[in-house]
Amino acid sequence: MAFYSRVSGSVGVITLQNPPVNALSAAVRQGIVDTMHRALSEPEVKSVVICGQNGKFCGGADIREFGANMRGPPLVPMIHLIEAAEKPVVAAIEGVALGGGLELALGCHYRIAHSKARLGLPEVTLGLLPGAGGTQRLPRLIGVPAALELITTGRHATAAEALQLGIVDEVTDHSAVDAAVKFAQSVAGKSLDARRISTYPRPRSPDLAEIFEKAMKEVRRSARGAIAPVTCVQAVHASVTLPYAKGMERERELFSTLFTSGQAHALQYYFFAQRAVSRWSTPSGARWDTSKPRPVHKAAVIGLGTMGRGISVSLAQAGLSVVAVETQEKQLLEAKQAVSGMLERSAKRRGVPLADDKIKYNCSVQAVADADLVIEAVFEDMALKKTIFQQLSGICKPGTLLCTNTSGLDIDELASQTQSPELVVGMHFFAPAHVMKLLEVVYGPRSSPEALATAMEMGKKMGKVSVAVGNCRGFVGNRMLKPYLEQAFFLLEEGATPEQVDQVLEEFGFAMGVFKVSDLSGLDVGWKVRKADGLVVPGSTGKSARIRGGSRYSPLGDLLCEQGRFGQKTGRGWYQYDKPGGRVAKPDPWLHGFLEEYRARHGLVARRIDHQEMLERCLYALINEGFQILQDGIAAGPEDIDVIYVLGYGWPRHRGGPMFYAGLVGLDKVLERLEHYHQVYPDVLGLKPCSLIRKLAASSSPPIHRWREFIQKPRSQL
């Protein structure tokens, strides 16, 4: 709703009230219309201020209403009512003015912002465009290039930037509402002719055609198949080619196509999913709202390689004192230099103070004795990690949380090396750890709810999206990767090339295909794991070379590693690079010849595999594992899996995540294709449909928010 009051006798103040972000629900829109009419009809009122309750102007349209029947007064006429008013209307922007919130402010005649406010049109991130005049008013106000940039990226501008761009008229360090009231009094009775943005002339400039061409090229390159950014450019284009009223019609038309699109549904689902994962729960009933995190002031990191360095940076930037440990002097010095550089670059980029003095480096593990939380990030070697956990258990003060950054080893086995297994959890960061937003927080069967809550809270402090997951080989993300990668290898055996498989996945929207990613992270990483698992049998021939434990196995990755082809780091992998460490993947004729020779050796006849089969086999094997993970209680819900895949594995956000995508395709269709492929490849376990997808499909494929009802709760000791 909206609350009306009168200040200083002559200023009508309209306060939006819809916690937590004063989104423009039907009730709020109705409230604004009613109170505007009241302010306009009261003769004592000479000017009007619009503000939001609790220091937040407005977070935009109420996204939760999008799925339902839209009731209440529409946004566009409501904003026109404000703009057409004969009394000056001033927006007092505190907190946020986003989406429809900024469009509402653009309908006002003046805008005053608090210095900490953020303004933007983030609709594109929800698969939409600013459909309440934003695409027509903003370019008229600040010009086409700046408007295009804000609208197609959806980024939030600071108040200072908004002032510089001309979006706001004044910025204050004090109460924006008080400043707006004062301002409203000062402009009462003045002409508003020059203040109605819709009446401004169409933006003109000799290089507009070039600007639009460049913008379109850029969004097509970076959008990876997302339609909203392209449509945003088209809508802004209308602001320069059409008069305002016609431009609004075009905006409406383009908005309608986006509004009902699968991509908009996917992005809006993802918006709520990313927020829902913080409300974690475990199969045994531990929950976010009943588990209290421990205070953490001092943290320690053991092992300062690729991951340990990034983790140290994240902890220091979160304001913690950090002890960083490498046992060899030389490695310690190298790491120190690298971390200092990372901190410096990051401080510059983010405009925050340098956190270099937060980190103390040490060659002795004894230095972690008084840390509240320790994160181990040494090599992925169970024996080494076990020794370190035994040491830590003896060294650390009672109550210290012991965490591991393992990519998939058994948390419980590590916990069993300590005197307090309840204080052991996994904190699985993603590379580069100071940049990537995802953190998988892994609870073992003995981890305490308090330990889990502490790790989740630490993730939040570091600006990560933390997802709580159960303990199993590879946890959620890497476990699902296995059948996906396996299918990609099998496709090569059957006749595809890495370029073909990658192209299909990149057209789907992944930033990089599976083989390019494998070259980037290093083929040796998986090789080491497979060796430790006894899967690598050098020199094996005949049928046994491609079977392990009765299931189909592809030794292709092992064979490449035997040739020293570890990917980018060695300049050769699934692709070739101009030098070791090179970044640009080029098709490698050697690899093609190697594949032909491999197929001939194993009696495999190459066939032409179509786009659909490549995509379905890779994605559906991954999705099938996701259902198994849900069924096993490793992830609490499909949202957790989807957030992990979008933030950690480059799954295109506009496709919602693998589980959402399965629902969009249709669970019966996914099941039917899995059954088909499993019939063709009965020796591939990953293609055998999991019983949960069968159960859901048999229950008329309920919507994703109801899937949890179909999962039997496994017992856990947590």
Ligand SMILES: CC(C)(COP(=O)(O)OP(=O)(O)OC[C@H]1O[C@@H](n2cnc3c(N)ncnc32)[C@H](O)[C@@H]1OP(=O)(O)O)[C@@H](O)C(=O)NCCC(=O)NCCSC(=O)CC(=O)CCCCCCCCCCCCC(=O)O
């Ligand atoms: C605002 C934030 C920056 C705050 O961040 P933070 O403090 O970190 O809190 P959060 O945890 O993010 O959020 C707290 C809580 O609030 C919920 N929430 C946030 N924003 C919204 C919102 N806008 N609506 C609903 N709920 C919201 C959030 O989910 C949290 O709750 P929880 O999930 O329970 O934990 C941050 O929240 C943020 O960035 N918010 C989103 C801002 C945004 O994207 N705004 C744009 C919204 S879209 C918009 O404004 C659309 C338009 O401009 C178009 C308007 C035109 C409308 C016309 C519709 C007509 C329909 C035509 C049909 C056509 C079809 C046909 O023709 O056939």
Ligand SMILES: NC(=O)C1=CN([C@@H]2O[C@H](COP(=O)(O)OP(=O)(O)OC[C@H]3O[C@@H](n4cnc5c(N)ncnc54)[C@H](O)[C@@H]3O)[C@@H](O)[C@H]2O)C=CC1
């Ligand atoms: N590299 C990646 O992309 C990811 C790795 N991980 C996991 O993180 C862990 C570390 O991986 P990376 O950083 O890639 O390895 P890395 O090889 O880059 O670094 C490991 C570091 O540990 C140090 N080290 C070894 N023994 C030590 C000891 N006893 N005390 C102190 N330091 C010791 C080494 O000198 C080395 O600097 C592994 O468990 C890995 O599985 C997790 C996510 C992603």
